[in-house]
Amino acid sequence: MNAPTPNISRRPIRQLDAAAANRIAAGEVVERPASAVKELVENAIDAGARRVDVAYADGGKRLIRVEDDGHGIPADELPLALQRHATSKIDGSDLVNILTFGFRGEALPSLGAVGRLTVTSRARGASEAVCLGVRGGNAEPPRPAALARGTVVELEGLFTATPARLKFLRSDRAEAQAIGETLRRLAMAAPGVAFTLTDRSDPDSPREILRLDAESGDxxxxxxxxxxxxxxxxxxxxxxxxxxxxxxxxxxxxxxxxxxxxxxxxxxxxxxxxxxxxxxxxxxxxxxxxxxxxxxxxxxxxxxxxxxxxxxxxxxxxxxxxxxxxxxxxxxxxxxxxxxxxxxxxAGHRASSTVGGAMLGTFRPETFRPDTAPDARPAPFPAPRGVWPTRPVTGFAEPLGTDGWSARVEPASPEPDPEAEELPLGVARAHVHETYIVAQTRDGMVIVDAHAAHERLTYEKLKAARAANGVAGQMLLIPEIVELDAGSRARLIEAQAELDRLGLAFEPFGGSALCVRETPAILGEVDCRRLLPDLADALDADEGRGLEARIDAVLSRMACHGSVRSGRALRAEEMNALLRAMEATPLSGQCNHGRPTYVELKLHDIERLFGRR
The missing domain is CATH 3.30.230.10 (Ribosomal Protein S5; domain 2)
Known part of the structure; x- marks a missing residue:
């Protein structure tokens, strides 16, 4: 139901007074205390300041104070600086070639329209500083003040002139966080400027929130x-x-x-x-x-x-x-x-160093408290299912049984190849739970998720093949019939031309079935009954993206199906070949989904974990 049109009598058109116009315009520039801080700090940076000190109280609602050591404002120009559209940064003839943060000439008059503004400034070479206040949009007469150099701007009672805006501000803590984030972003833009941020909500004990020294160098x-x-x-x-x-x-x-x-x-x-x-x-x-x-x-x-x-x-x-x-x-x-x-x-195979740190953080040292009997020893750990026993390890007073091992361990050569351990990912020593490769490096160890790593390697090979001459297909000796739901079948048929160039050839086979005749050769033997529905899901999930993104998603799913699966035993030469391929392949430090493919642990971190350091 349409709302009834209110019966409003016509009013004459009239010009708004300057105070009302300034308050309306100020709403576009000053949305919250962080907006005021942004405008004032940008003015300080434009003034060539090398140090900017920002203070606030009650999230900026009660007080915002910005002090800088820039070139200052001459006494005869200070009253004009508080007028709308008055600025020293442009002359009005060119609104394109702008080299400063500010240029509109709106910040100071807007702040003066929504709060009690006081500007104190001393220009370089001036004998004394001048202070000028704005109350309710009306400027007070200038008066002498004490200031060594630069400019100090104080804004008290933000939005007291517009109480409706004050009601829409968030909590003091949220507004303070916004001020901090604004100052941090500006500090990134000006690394050669020193910044401080202080919370003065409690006048007796101000709290320094941020201190950044001026950075030098290139x-x-x-x-x-x-x-x-x-x-x-x-x-x-x-x-x-x-x-x-x-x-x-x-x-x-x-x-x-x-x-x-x-x-x-x-x-x-x-x-x-x-x-x-x-x-x-x-x-x-x-x-x-x-x-x-x-x-x-x-x-x-x-x-x-x-x-x-x-x-x-x-x-x-x-x-x-x-x-x-x-x-x-x-x-x-x-x-x-x-x-x-x-x-x-x-970056090659490089992965985030925080992954290893997070892994070490999950470790907890085990403490064994023996029984009172002097010959008591812990019971052997139960062996998990699907474990390959290894030969007993010699060199101990009593040979260790195989029940304590949870993985197949590759016997190390009597004289390890020092050159292999100098390689970034080292040399494989064990295949743990038929999923993870444990490799030894010169100064630590690397744990590799074999499936995730192989998935990235396969994906990069598929992309390279597509960019070259297309992905080669492998003819199936016996075509495979795959039953699909109507939606999946339609999406695959719609993308049939592109999938054919990716080495996947199929044709309709009546009803909702497809007959697969070729699969990408790089994937080896694949299960088409699992591959096709997965590709249809990828096409559906990326329907709103461009064609290239959708094809990349399809290649990613293909790579997943063509990668070594968890549970498959890898020989030592296979594990080392995977490590060498990772070192030679860009982006191999993460799988197609952004997860890390390996974790590196330094020897000194492992020794610290065992109390050896």
Whole structure:
């Protein structure tokens, strides 16, 4: 039912007064306390500050204070700085070539319209500082003040002039967290600037939340040190340097390995010409670069900087300046996807170091308390099913029985090959539970999930074959008939041409059945009754994505079916061949779903676990 049209009498059109217009416009710029902090810190960085101190009280609702040591504002220009659309950053003749954070001239008057604003500044070379206050949108007369250098901006009672906006703010803790996140993103953009963040909710005991010293060195050293301080040492230890350029567009920064993924996108930081943005095109490109390396519920971690001619990007899309529009979006997206994929491929078999640390964290040392009898010893462990016994180990006073072993152990040669142990993944020593390969390296050990590793190797071979001349098919001696539901059969027939180029040839066989005549040769012997429904599910799950993404999903499912299965015994030469193939294959440190394919444990960590260090 349509709502009745209210009976409103016509009112005359009239001009809003300046105070009302300023409060309305301020709502576009200042959404919450973090927005005010963003505008003020950006002004400080534009002023050439080398140090910025931020303080807040009650999540920024009661007080926001930003102090910097920049060039300051001359006394005769300070009243004009509090007027709308007054700025020193552009002259109005060119709205494209913008090289500063701010340019609209709206931050200070907007803050003065929604709270009690006080600006104290001393320009370089000036004999004294000047203070100017704004109350209810009305500026007070300037007065002398004490300040060594730079500018101090204090905003008290945010949104007291617009109480309705104040009701929509979140809790003090949530607003404080937003302020911290805003300052961290700006600190990434300016590693050469020192920052502090202080909570002054309790005037008697202010609490320092964040302290960042100014970083020096080249681009990557300064940025790396700043990211280590903000994102933690684990991020930098598991991140790759990104340095790519195409047609005047540069991409730099750090991107984490796929095995260092996160459950949300909070560790994705993107910048355009040094400006923090939340751009859909860049976020989509980042996701596409990790498309076949992560499952859909995992998100990559990265801090990426796109630098290009200011005339090639429009930053004047929204008052908050968090969105941008590129003149050539295809070029930028291609650079991000290509640059990231090249760096990830260059990482080879490398996997996240945090995987091994997490594994060590799950270990607990066992304590055995013998009985009072001096000759008491623990009962032997029961042997699991499906275990190959090994020859008794000599060199002990009493030979050990085979009941205590839980896996088939490859007998090591009397003189291990020192060159083999120098290889990144070492030399295979055991096959545990017919699933995991235990290899010995020079300074530790590696545990490999054989199925996950072989799945990645097969997947990369399938992709390489498709990119070359297509995947070779293997004719079945006896065609196999596979019964499917109507939906699965329809999806496979729709993609029949592409699947044929992938080495899978089939034809309708009446009803809901398909007759499979060829399978991809690289997969060896496969179970078509399991393979076809799985491929149909992959096509269904990726229906909303592009053709290439759907085919990659199909190849991933094929690789899973063509990989060594858990429970199959591997010979020593097979295990070592798998290790060597992993070392030679890019991205082999994670399976097709983003899980790690191996865990590396250093000898000193193992010794510490047993109390030897």
């Amino acid at each position: 681009l990557f050293d300064a940025l790396g040190n700043r990211l280590r301080a903000l994102l933690g040492p684990d991020f930098l230890a598991n991140a790759l340097r990104i340095d790519a350029e195409r047609e005047g567009v540069a991409l730099t920064g750090y991107a984490a390995l796929p095995t260092y993924s996160r459950g949300s996108a909070v560790t994705q930081h993107l910048f355009v010409n040094g400006r923090p943005v939340r751009d859909k095109l860049l976020l989509g490109a980042l996701r596409a670069a990790y498309a076949d390396l992560l499952s859909r519920d995992r998100h990559p971690a990265a801090a990426l900087f796109v630098d290009l001619d200011p005339e090639q990007v429009d930053v004047n899309v929204h008052p908050a300046k968090a969105e941008v529009r590129f003149r050539d979006p295809g070029l930028v997206r291609g650079l991000v996807v290509g640059g990231l994929r090249q760096a990830l491929a260059g």
